[in-house]
Amino acid sequence: AQSVTQLGSHVSVSEGALVLLRCNYSSSVPPYLFWYVQYPNQGLQLLLKYTTGATLVKGINGFEAEFKKSETSFHLTKPSAHMSDAAEYFCAVSEGTFSGGYNKLIFGAGTRLAVHP
Amino acid sequence: GAVVSQHPSRVICKSGTSVKIECRSLDFQATTMFWYRQFPKQSLMLMATSNEGSKATYEQGVEKDKFLINHASLTLSTLTVTSAHPEDSSFYICSARDRPSAYEQYFGPGTRLTVT
Numbered sequence: 001a002q003s004v005t006q007l008g009s010h011v012s013v014s015e016g017a018l019v020l021l022r023c024n025y026s027s028s029v030p031p032y033l034f035w036y037v038q039y040p041n042q043g044l045q046l047l048l049k050y051t052t053g054a055t056l057v058k059g060i061n062g063f064e065a066e067f068k069k070s071e072t073s074f075h076l077t078k079p080s081a082h083m084s085d086a087a088e089y090f091c092a093v094s095e096g097t098f099s100g101g102y103n104k105l106i107f108g109a110g111t112r113l114a115v116h117p
Numbered sequence: 118g119a120v121v122s123q124h125p126s127r128v129i130c131k132s133g134t135s136v137k138i139e140c141r142s143l144d145f146q147a148t149t150m151f152w153y154r155q156f157p158k159q160s161l162m163l164m165a166t167s168n169e170g171s172k173a174t175y176e177q178g179v180e181k182d183k184f185l186i187n188h189a190s191l192t193l194s195t196l197t198v199t200s201a202h203p204e205d206s207s208f209y210i211c212s213a214r215d216r217p218s219a220y221e222q223y224f225g226p227g228t229r230l231t232v233t
Binding site: 032034036041042043044045046049051090094103104105107108109110112 | 121123151158159160161163166208210212220221222224225226227229
């Protein structure tokens with residue numbers, strides 16, 4: 001079974017500092033990996049995704065993530081944090097092949113990012 | 118493109134009543150829609166998957182008689198919480214996929230249900 005582990009339920013950084021949110025996954029097939037952001041009382045917005053090809057993926061709002069198969073990781077980074085980045089971030093994995101009628105998204109527990117002046 | 122809406126955004130109902138939440142794909146046809154539940158400060162838990170024109174598939178532990186899902190058209194799925202109780206209070210989020218083979222899901226803005 002697939003699973004996602006996000007290390008650190010809370011991360012706090014200073015404005016302008018590097019943001020690093022960790023995500024490790026387990027999957028028996030090549031994974032499709034996603035990072036979503038959720039602002040209070042809102043749905044999820046896709047930040048970026050990895051399916052195939054280049055392992056360094058760039059997303060919206062200056063975020064990027066690198067798929068490292070050997071480490072089963074897909075950590076999210078941003079060089080310089082902004083106050084507006086404060087939100088909940090979810091890493092998710094989906095099967096890479098279509099079977100059984102649908103693919104589920106398996107979410108990590110989430111990491112709350114706080115950005116202070 | 119790929120916009121999903123939910124209605125209502127917030128609803129308060131009395132214990133014992135039923136409430137219906139709508140999920141619509143605005144600019145695409147959604148062959149599959151998903152319903153999630155999110156408790157405060159927790160992750161999303163998949164409740165069920167619905168394919169247009171067929172019965173929903175519920176995840177283990179989800180009461181299908183309590184959470185009725187209907188996917189009557191390619192742009193609309195509804196979740197009805199029947200005989201609601203305070204423990205059903207939660208944030209309900211739907212998502213949709215535009216092709217059976219697609220891996221990406223587009224999420225709605227969520228519905229906050231409070232049962233008093």
